[in-house]
Amino acid sequence: MRSHRTTTRCALAVAAVATLIALPARAAEEKTVYRCPGNPVLYTDTLSAKEARDKGCKTLEGAPITVVQGLRPAKGSSSSAAAGKSGENRVDPNEQRARDSDARRILEAELKKEEDQLAELQKAYNNGEPERQGDEKNYQKYVDRVAEMKANILRKESDIAALRRELAKLQ
Known part of the structure; x- marks a missing residue:
């Protein structure tokens, strides 16, 4: 009778130790998934x-995540279509100069309008003492x-x- 109890106790002890060893391994497998804005x-x-906290990410717990692969465009079709369109959409140089x-x-x-408004704002602001x-x-x-008023100026x-800056780009 004692040997049966001892065997059962040993089996339970081995199972408990195996469970304790497996817990950290399982925790390492289950990574925390974050949803970042x-x-x-x-x-x-x-x-x-x-890093997740700094970026404002939230943890997802118990939510299954499905990854859907996007469709890849067929090779060659987009480049040939773009090459054909670029010739069709060309603008006459004279028309481009007019634009x-x-x-x-x-x-x-x-x-000129913005500079005039700035002058009015500065006049009303009166160096910080309107x-x-x-x-x-x-x-x-x-x-x-x-x-x-200062913020508007x-x-x-x-x-x-x-x-x-925009005018300088056109020059």
């Missing part, structure tokens, strides 16, 4: 927990309006710089 949404198991001239004229008009308005008895309202300056 962006376009396209990224599902990955290659990030560490810190470029129109674009330059539009950009110059936009630049006139107080009647509804600004509360000093914080005045400070908020001055900050908004900075935005206009940025817009003007962008327009000048």
Whole structure:
């Protein structure tokens, strides 16, 4: 009788040890899958927990993930189609010059309009000390309006710089 109990106990002990050894191995096999924001949404198991947290990724637990292979385009068909279309879509050089001239004229008009608006904003801003308005008895309202004016001036300056860059590309 003792030998049967001993054998059973030994068998249970061996099973328990085997289970304890298998748990870390199974945990290593089951990697944590993260869903990271962006376009396209990224599902990955290659990030560490810190990297996932920094990127704003969320863990997926118990959700099955299906990977669908995309269709590969047939070789040769897209390159020959693109080569045929490029000749058909060519624009006459005179027409292209006219388009470029129109674009330059539009950009110059936009630049002049933005510069005029910037001059008006700077005049009203009065070097950070604009006139107080009647509804600004509360000093914080005045400070908020001055900050908004400064932000508008900075935005206009940025817009003007962008327009000048675009004009430089056309020159």
